[in-house]
Amino acid sequence: MKYIEEFRDRALADKLAEAIRVEAQAGRGRLYRLMEFCGGHTHAIFRFGLPDLLPPQVKLVHGPGCPVCVLPMARIDAAIQIAQIPDVVLCSYGDMMRVPGGKRMSLMKAKASGADVRMVTSPAEAINLAQSLPDKQIVFFAIGFETTTPPTAVVLKQARALGLKNFSVFCNHVLTPPALRWLLESGKDADADVPELDGFIGPSHVSAIIGTKPYEIATSDYGKPVVIAGFEPLDVLQSILMLLRQVNSGQAKVENEYARAVTRGGNIKAQELMREVFFLRDAFEWRGLGSLPHSGLRLNDSFAAMDAERRFPLTVEAVQENRACQCPAILRGAKQPADCPLFGKVCTPDNPIGSCMVSSEGSCAAWYSYGRGRKNDEAA
């Protein structure tokens, strides 16, 4: 853990904070609106109290990089429906269990009313379960960006090698670059409810898989700088400094602050694995962002037998989300959690209305758990 402490050093943090202040002053009153794409960064920012270290000119805007948050209600309802099929055991990551679907149902409530839903920390646990419960149908509720996709691919290949007939995957994996492109495109449009941003703090783990190359569209097509940052607090401060320097010098390039884990090409083996097992859906619905072309993955035809969407007949109707819930606007960076009339009053981690309050990577959960005492502007 010595390795971690090096990235949490107070003296270094003070130096970085001072350098950020100096750089921000050079902007002579301009604002720097920086989006941390990933919920892991949002969480780190609040857990370490980083807003206290930043000058008022730097505004952090929370992005959609929270897989639990961006999953639309209809997909949660579908998962609940699968879980309620007799003899099905649905395996889900813990964060997903409490996300409300339609009629405020959730996997946790479905479990309490008799559905067999089990919390797992990895897809490998689902495979083990499939082997130990041959009379049950084990369905893994797969969610996440490029970070969690390769492990799902691995277990699908394992299940095929083992000849498991009782294992399938309900695939909800989504991709980062299409969401980034949508944010950039919408940011140009004055009518779209998406803020124009000055730069992006790029994801850590996702980038370890996909590399830095996919972010180059931000610089080449939209002239916005991107700095790929590690999850440690000093990583975040360093990347903010790098973004300010780019903005002040009129540059827009992809820089890699997280070079200890990320290369330009990324993890080729993991990428090949993903291509082998999944194909791109024509479009996938994101909460807050709408239907984005080529943004979600599905099992390809050679794995069709293990595709829960093809194995089970699902009849999910579109549901009306709570209109007062600002999750959608928060996910596209248009609003902050405290702008939501439900935040901290009706909607709390104990009684979440929207997904952003449930997931540990969600902005509302981070605001509530670590910073609800702050005023809007202070926290931004």
Next chain:
Amino acid sequence: MKLHEKPLDKAQGRIDMTHGSGGRATARLIEQVFASAFDNPALAEANDQARLTLPEPGMRLAFSSDSFVISPLFFPGGDIGSLAVHGTVNDVAMAGAKPLWLSAGFIIEEGFPIADLERIVRSMAEAARNCGVSIVTGDTKVVEKGKADGLYINTAGIGVFRAELDLSARRVRAGDAVLLSGLIGDHGVAILAHREKLSFVTPLLSDSAPLNGLVEHLLASGVEIHALRDPTRGGLATTLNEIAGTAEVGIRLEESAIPVRESVRGVCEVLGLDPLYIANEGCLIAFCPQDQADRLLQAMRAHDKGRDAAIIGKVVSDSRFWVEMHTPLGGSRIVDWLNGEPLPRIC
């Protein structure tokens, strides 16, 4: 007693429904597994209740109850039996009381190995001896296979304390110092690491331990202690929020002062957990006036169970009753109640 003399098969035998029937098999189980291990005069009277005598007239009683559903039953650093004794002894001791008597209720799943039951009961008996308490009454029920997960234990405990002693969360006030007697996170992380089969160079052990000796030692120091609490379920964060709410005060912590074992920090980092929310079974939080904090700290550190003690924060006036923490990087954040259930069945 002749009825019960036929020996149980302690090597291969399993609990069946007759062991909970109240008939001969129950009597045999009680005789050969429980009574022999817990042996004490009150239990030996073999009545439906234990009859107890206060050590001194005029003493007040502290009374607490706790149920244990931990999975797995045996874990590094303890088992459900020792945990069930320590848990209740510690709850009683937090009043400044001397724990004297425990009850033990067992809910056993049909098919449970008698050898495992005996091992757990012996562990309880040993833990009770180490704490200086007697298990004076008990109960056994058996439920059908699949209706419980092996074994659940409930213990209740009674302790005694002098009427002038007043340790209570309500006495915590602005200006108090917050002390922690030891490292946090060991119990929850040891259980988790064991369940997830995470292996380490040095295996992580639960901190499950009795704290009544430490409490006695702290009271003897003469420091004016306002309240004691052991941060079990929900961890340090949740316990401090409970106290802040009861005492109607705020608490301000220094993150860098909170002692956490490096390996615990590491596991938490990898699994995305926060040590502040992990259950403990062998440390306590103490509140005393700021100007006596150093004396209390020295007293803690002089005791075996308080070697890693630290002053971790202070109590302030705050009408929102918030727990806030200065981070090592110079920022600050709220420390909220535990939300949800990240680690089910760790006690």
